[in-house]
Amino acid sequence: MKIPYYPGCTLHERARDFDDSAKACASALGVELEELPIWTCCGAVYPLVTDSVMDVLAGVRNLSYASRIGDKVVTLCSFCYNVLKRSNNVMRVDLDKREKANLFLRADTAAREKVESYTLEDYEGQVEVLHYIEMLRDVVGYDKLAEAVSKKLDGLKVAPYYGCMLLRPKKEMNFDDPEQPTIFEEFLEAIGCDVVDFPMKTECCGGFQVVNDEELAVSCSQNVVVSALKRDADVIVTTCPLCRYNLDRHQEKMAERISGFTKVPVVYFTQLLGLALGLGKEHLDFTDNTVDPMPVLAEKSLI
């Protein structure tokens, strides 16, 4: 089964470990993620001001590219998912913005026709935006997923970190309960992990503010990491490259701030899935992790 796939810029550069493990896992589960033939950056942050058409255009263009090859598009990065889903919603409910955005798509077609045969249809929000984890639940099915597991991750205590962008705003994302989500926990149970619940699972890691004020991001990330550690987590899993960066990269600073701080590895959920599905080492690259997960995985006899 083929499903259109939008990687986004970060998965093609800084988070290749995420992209690669996700594609290999999908393939092992009988799903081929078909990368969109053309795509651009989605813009990373969805505009929260009402008058902006320009800022939703990148998302709309990518959705329109996806509509040429299927009725769904799967993505992994939480920021991309948020931008694509909210841009799609605008195209469904805001007729004025829909018309304006389509004027740009028509202009794209007019410009491209000079160099290649290429047309963009008007876009009205017809594509369904799915997060990879929704694809696992709704397309593959958690039952099938559990059957495909060759190595249960028994004894590995995993804290699922949702962050912000998958969940909020609830009325548009409609992903899960914004205060007590469970989709991640159910996934982890399906692949045999011991799930660790922790109160900071939907708190912000500091996000893009790390570029402007690193200390701010260290404080936010520290709250999340310490909360997971207090619940005895062996590893934290995330679905966002920026969350991974903030929670992982700043642990040296956390150790300077807190006496007796124990470091905890932060990995993408697809990397744990890869372990459970018995994927080869070539698809499980942990070299970009500051806190190496190999010791704890070895201790639990998982590698």
Added chain:
Amino acid sequence: MRLRLTIDMVRDEVLDRVETLSGQQLLACYQCGRCSAGCPVVDEMDIIPSEVIRLLQLGQVGEVLNSKTIWTCASCLQCASRCPKGVEFSNICDALRAIVLRTRLSEPRLDADEVTPVMVSDAPQMGVVGALRKLNG
């Protein structure tokens, strides 16, 4: 001394702009403070979210536009998610930033030249793109 305060005394064009740009009704807020209580970066703010809204309700828009708060918000939407009145403070913050950046009231908070080479080569692209769009315009 009695102080008489009426809507027409505090409303002005900039406040109208804040409401239009953010899509929020400032007077819907009844100051319960859940936005401030749930904000993960409130410690770094000079005016807490619920106070920002109160100041705007009272027409003190200049003080708010000059605050550190509007540049500290990480747009995590926790405030918007928890408001019992459906007021999205995150969107008010974006509107206030937009007013400053579009009218060049002050220099952008983050200039592209200030993004360190380490950040460019190590941080996820989404972070750099997001920060520049939020804090530079």
